[in-house]
Amino acid sequence: MSKELVLYFSVYGTAKAVAEEIAKQTGADLKEIEPVVPYDSDRNHYNALAAYAKKEHDENMRPAIKNEINIADYDTIYIGYPMWWYTFPMIIYTLFDKYDFSGKTIIPFNTHMGSRDGGTYKTIQKLEPNAKVLRGLPVEMGTAESSSALAVSKWLNSLK
């Protein structure tokens, strides 16, 4: 088994597309963070999702994760998510509450519509002080959907 894992949360599929590109270029395993209560992925319902996500954020909720994630087998874990309300979705807090990434190397990436990483890479280092957090990759939504291959390969090379 590969010692690298690409772990991602995605509702509209763009963080998923970047995750798949990273897995393709690195040969890492790929795993989705699945919520117990699914989010509405119909982009016509954006306002409803925005309101729901804001409530989760304002109430500091910890949406439950449905699937078990084996992080023990991996030394290096890429973690990807969309930017939601200037930070990561609250389910990413659930991930860091539930799993201990001490001793692991975390490589974050995210999709966004202008906020870039919104300071979330620093938040990850605060939440996981005993992990090594490498320089992350923010990918604008349109690029994530059309092709992130070049951005991903340049970034992966810069981490070597």
Ligand SMILES: Cc1cc2nc3c(=O)[nH]c(=O)nc-3n(C[C@H](O)[C@H](O)[C@H](O)COP(=O)(O)O)c2cc1C
């Ligand atoms: C609830 C919600 C909140 C968002 N908040 C932000 C934000 O604060 N800053 C930003 O740049 N983009 C924001 N976006 C845009 C998403 O980051 C962008 O659409 C992203 O590509 C979605 O990733 P996904 O396709 O993996 O779900 C928001 C989108 C949603 C649905």
